[in-house]
Amino acid sequence: MTTRRTFIQIVPIAGIALLAAQRAGAAEVDPKDPQAVALGYVSDASKVDKAKYPKFAAGQNCATCQLYQGKAGDASGGCPLFAGKTVAAKGWCSAYAKKA
Secondary structure, eight states: OOOHHHHHHHHHHHHHHHHHHHHHSOEEOOTTSHHHHHHTOBSSGGGOOTTTOTTOOTTOOGGGBTTOOSOTTOSEEEOGGGTTEEEETTOBOTTOOBOO
16 A cells, blocks of 8 residues: 555656656657658758748757757757657757747
8 A cells, every 4th residue: 555655755756767768768850750741840951941941041950949958069859849859959940949
């Protein structure tokens, strides 16, 4: 039988373990994923279809986007638009917003 005290001790540990597992095993977004297609995501910004996305400008990539959650120098990082997955730092999507 689980007591409230045991439950309160287990919950934070389980939460930390879950968070660590998500960060360690987060898969990179597949550019063919329906959400990625809808946002025009590409894993290499040099391959953006400039005719389809005229707002794209040279130098824009996920690493310089406000939504990018990776650290400077990381090859990939999280993005709230693709929960539970990572995006390439060199990638780009139509939701790009320049970091302040």
